[in-house]
Amino acid sequence: MTASLATYFAFPGNTDEVLTHWQEVLGGELELVRYGDMQLEGMPFEPDPQSVAHATLTLPVGVIAGSDSMDDRDYPLRDTAYSMLYTTDTVDEARGFFNAFVEQGGSVGMPFERAPWGDWYGQVFDRYGVMWAFSCEAGE
Known part of the structure; x- marks a missing residue:
């Protein structure tokens, strides 16, 4: 594996919506993994199976990654x-x-x-x- 650096966002439950929007505007390849797609045995918490565990939007110029935040804080993004x-x-x-x-x-x-x-x-x-x-x- 080659070393790399990506921007990573923790969104308040709408990672799939945000990264899909960014893909519509910028193009690229989007990959989403939900907690329900994973083996959850041994996890220290019980996530919502529909929550995004990890997502990447790969663009010709780099990678943007993110996931749904696992706490209830409201993140003001603006x-x-x-x-x-x-x-x-x-x-x-x-x-x-x-x-x-x-x-x-x-x-x-x-x-x-x-x-x-x-x-x-x-x-x-x-x-x-x-x-x-x-x-x-x-x-x-």
């Missing part, structure tokens, strides 16, 4: 502490992802436009409160 930076090869690709998140219930944090440093950049909060920053080197 915060830049939970953010993703996606740098694309083309302005059109970045703009397309940005607009897709907005069209599917997200809100603009910072318009996607040429930034003062010359590159293209913008921020959008998806409908789950996660901030996605899209960037592309100067062009167009």
Whole structure:
């Protein structure tokens, strides 16, 4: 196995919904494993069999992983502490992802436009409160 690093989210019971949404916008391959799909013998708790034990969304640029949180805390996700930076090869690709998140219930944090440093950049909060920053080197 090769060493790797992935972003991991613990969502409040809606991991399948969030990662399915991200797959619809960004593409990639989604794999979901529910607790009901696993052998639960020896687990220190009794999870809901429909809860997501582990999920991965594999994109050409990396992996996003997550699971359903096993406690009852309400995690406020609309915060830049939970953010993703996606740098694309083309302005059109970045703009397309940005607009897709907005069209599917997200809100603009910072318009996607040429930034003062010359590159293209913008921020959008998806409908789950996660901030996605899209960037592309100067062009167009």
